[in-house]
Amino acid sequence: MTSPIPSARSPKTQGYHHGELRHALLDAGEIELEENGIERFSLRAVAKRAGVSHGAPAHHFETVQGLLTALAARGYGRFIAAQDKREQLAGADPRERLAASGLGYIDFAIEHPSLFRLMFASERTDKADTALAEAAAAAFDKLVKHVQTVRDCDPHTDPPAMADVLACWAIAHGLADLVIADRLGRAEVFNSMSAVERDAFFADIILRGIPVRRKSEP
Amino acid sequence: MTSPIPSARSPKTQGYHHGELRHALLDAGEIELEENGIERFSLRAVAKRAGVSHGAPAHHFETVQGLLTALAARGYGRFIAAQDKREQLAGADPRERLAASGLGYIDFAIEHPSLFRLMFASERTDKADTALAEAAAAAFDKLVKHVQTVRDCDPHTDPPAMADVLACWAIAHGLADLVIADRLGRAEVFNSMSAVERDAFFADIILRGIPVRRKSEP
DNA sequence: TGTACATCAGTGAACGCGCGTTCACTGATGTAC
DNA sequence: TGTACATCAGTGAACGCGCGTTCACTGATGTAC
Numbered sequence: 001m002t003s004p005i006p007s008a009r010s011p012k013t014q015g016y017h018h019g020e021l022r023h024a025l026l027d028a029g030e031i032e033l034e035e036n037g038i039e040r041f042s043l044r045a046v047a048k049r050a051g052v053s054h055g056a057p058a059h060h061f062e063t064v065q066g067l068l069t070a071l072a073a074r075g076y077g078r079f080i081a082a083q084d085k086r087e088q089l090a091g092a093d094p095r096e097r098l099a100a101s102g103l104g105y106i107d108f109a110i111e112h113p114s115l116f117r118l119m120f121a122s123e124r125t126d127k128a129d130t131a132l133a134e135a136a137a138a139a140f141d142k143l144v145k146h147v148q149t150v151r152d153c154d155p156h157t158d159p160p161a162m163a164d165v166l167a168c169w170a171i172a173h174g175l176a177d178l179v180i181a182d183r184l185g186r187a188e189v190f191n192s193m194s195a196v197e198r199d200a201f202f203a204d205i206i207l208r209g210i211p212v213r214r215k216s217e218p
Numbered sequence: 219m220t221s222p223i224p225s226a227r228s229p230k231t232q233g234y235h236h237g238e239l240r241h242a243l244l245d246a247g248e249i250e251l252e253e254n255g256i257e258r259f260s261l262r263a264v265a266k267r268a269g270v271s272h273g274a275p276a277h278h279f280e281t282v283q284g285l286l287t288a289l290a291a292r293g294y295g296r297f298i299a300a301q302d303k304r305e306q307l308a309g310a311d312p313r314e315r316l317a318a319s320g321l322g323y324i325d326f327a328i329e330h331p332s333l334f335r336l337m338f339a340s341e342r343t344d345k346a347d348t349a350l351a352e353a354a355a356a357a358f359d360k361l362v363k364h365v366q367t368v369r370d371c372d373p374h375t376d377p378p379a380m381a382d383v384l385a386c387w388a389i390a391h392g393l394a395d396l397v398i399a400d401r402l403g404r405a406e407v408f409n410s411m412s413a414v415e416r417d418a419f420f421a422d423i424i425l426r427g428i429p430v431r432r433k434s435e436p
Numbered sequence: 437t438g439t440a441c442a443t444c445a446g447t448g449a450a451c452g453c454g455c456g457t458t459c460a461c462t463g464a465t466g467t468a469c
Numbered sequence: 470t471g472t473a474c475a476t477c478a479g480t481g482a483a484c485g486c487g488c489g490t491t492c493a494c495t496g497a498t499g500t501a502c
Contacts, residue, residue: 018446037341039257043489053447055491060445064489120399121339123255140404159407166396166405167389167423174392175384181338186358187384189377205385208426236479261456271480273458278478282456 022060024050029071033114038122043067068118069126075115076135080142082108095207098146102172102206103199109176116180120173143169150210167209175202240278242268247289251332256340261285286336287344293333294353298360300326313425316364320390320424321417327394334398338391361387368428385427393420 018024028049033041043064047054061067083104090100109116118125125132144155147165155161175184184190193201236242246267251259261282265272279285301322308318327334336343343350362373365383373379393402402408411419 021445039341042487044487052445054489055448056446058490117339120401121335121395123257137404156406162405162407163419163423166393166402166408167426170389170392170396170423171385171427172392173396174388174390177339177395178384178388178391183338184384186355187380188374189380190384201381205381205388205427208385208429209389209423211426211429239478260454262454270478272456273481274479276457 018052018056021050021052021056025057025060025067026070026074029067030074030112030115033071033118034112037114038118038124041068041124065124065126068122068124069129069132071115072119072122072125073129073132073135075112075119076132076139078112078115079105079108079119080139082111083142094146094149095210098150098168098210099203099206101142101146102168102175103202105172106176106179106202109180113180116176120177140169147210164210168206169209171206171209175205236268236270236274239268239270239274243275243278243285244289244292247285248292248330248333251289251336252330255332256336256342259286259342283342283344286340286342287347287350289333290337290340290343291347291350291353293330293337294350294357296330296333297323297326297337298357300329301360312364312367313428313430316368316386316428317421317424319360319364320386320393321420323390324394324397324420327398331398334394338395365428382428386424387427389424389427393423 025046029041029046032046032049036042036045041064043057044054046067047057050056057067061070083101086100086104086107087097090097119136127133144165147155147161147168151158151161151164153161155165178184190198190201243264247259247264250264250267254260254263259282261275262272264285265275268274275285279288301319304318304322304325305315308315337354345351362383365373365379365386369376369379369382371379373383396402408416408419
């Protein structure tokens, strides 16, 4: 079934003391989360996977909620990294970069569906946690800045631009959630797409959130 | 804490036999779901709320998964009803009706957040269940027909129209999921809206999924 | 360099809990005659 | 209308399980002198 992660122990600390257990528990927790889903997540299984007794995590996380909260916070780091990765493949055009960021949003959900759900739809994290709140805020700021670049104004003081922010967010989020729930297959055309076609398809939909302003319009 | 639902027993069947227990369990299950969330949902609590012993549900649902699956299937009925309700308040314009349907989608999520999550994001339902699959298909068909009316073509054979379907779906779904995750409050403008303003705000965003085609465009 | 000692970070047994499911049972109901 | 009987739909005790958490313990590590 599950096996410890020997590589998580450096040769220097292979003995009684682990040395990097906090980090190892996060790694093991992430794997457990993706293998079993949030609904079957358990601290004991995480400890087993990390190769320690199930009492050990208490020295690093007060409760299972603490571990899940730390996982969610770290998840936002991966989430932003997935968006950065797509942006680096994009050109200089602000709209293209915004769409790329949205594709990274979806990539993350596909690669880490349970972590994505933990971050956006679980009641098992501590929403008052500072690190988690800051990580989530950083992700939101990223989107705000994309829209700011496209619209050349600050969404926080320009309601129409903030509407663009929420529209793009909702689209990327909705696509991501529907993809991992395996719902988009209902659209026959979706099933026959190559990866490149799918990216173009999603990018087109994401950009509907921030319509091009025409001269004839206000 | 929790109390039985005496009204679920008709005077004629108040004795040893319940008479409507299947129905009463679904009602109790829905309340339990919303009060405790999926993550803390338990068959024993549902039985207690329905006023029967915890062994009783086995006569109506093979397992807890069976009850959750039936709840999800019935949820799609409520989901479609929420959309119908909004449509009835809308005029004849196809775009207005499509937007209204999307608002009903969001209404449902707000009124039944845990049921919404059970339907769209849980691993605890039996996805092979016929009734559940048919209920979900009916909800999708509803959206397809809205787009069909707006575009005057069948999305199942017209890929651009199916792209409109998925775009509108993703927007309504994304808004719904972000609203119940309490994320939209990050946009300051959103917090100060009245219910009517919020509806108009969401309707505008939903309709971005199905852009008006101009004569100068293909 | 060697020793005493404090602290750290593990172990593993134990606790109590709620869970889904099973099952022998029994009261209530419906039907045949 | 009355009786015998089959079936239905409950009860409640029992099962085994995995869970999070606690705690006395101990081996490992680091530090003071």
